[in-house]
Amino acid sequence: MSDVALTDVLFALSDPTRLDLARQLVDGPMDMAACTATGGPVPKATKSHQLKVLREAGLVRNVPKGRGRVLSLRRDELDAVFPGLLDSVLGPRVASAEQRAT
């Protein structure tokens, strides 16, 4: 049944821009403003949309903070449901991201 979610996750990561965005979050949470896809500058409506796809697939968390937002990977949740998936697609969790502090 979690298959429904798996295809959504795979789809979300099947776009180069979204994959790129997701990869910037492996090292830990990041201000949305700072999280920019390598490659041309992306209009904010587009970036917002891409992040929405990642969010709705359950890959990314998006929490308001000040006048901006903080993005973070849902590593624990994803690892629990699809063990090894993020490791193989985004790369393993980085050492400096393993402590619960930021």
Add this chain to the structure above:
Amino acid sequence: MSDVALTDVLFALSDPTRLDLARQLVDGPMDMAACTATGGPVPKATKSHQLKVLREAGLVRNVPKGRGRVLSLRRDELDAVFPGLLDSVLGPRVASAEQRAT
């Protein structure tokens, strides 16, 4: 660089029907005629198309045999380039498919 291929692989597997087809191949090669997606009967043009997407993403091999074709997963190639990916998405290689070594 192999990123281009990764997004193609993820995209190919992001469709439930294609994921289903791919999963039937984890146990080893299979006649195309025998490889049917669980779920409604699929017109042959559609099935042929879906397999083409899997093939072009580099996931599946499709070789003629008699008047039909034999499908097989490109496990070794994929495992070499994206270690752990197929294991987490399709499930690990099954024992009966490990004819060569442990």
Add this chain to the structure above:
DNA sequence: GTGATGGTTCGAAATCAATGGAACTATCAG
């Protein structure tokens, strides 16, 4: 309050992918 910054949502155009019928190819059986 005003203005600037950071994001979301709406809406419309453009692009891309999925579907499936029909025509076609190839192999095998008789």
Add this chain to the structure above:
DNA sequence: CTGATAGTTCCATTGATTTCGAACCATCAC
């Protein structure tokens, strides 16, 4: 050769996704 089986390719139609401007919302600084 003829007929049946197994697939591919072509093509048109439908449907989904992408893109991005513009309008809108929220927060901070003054």
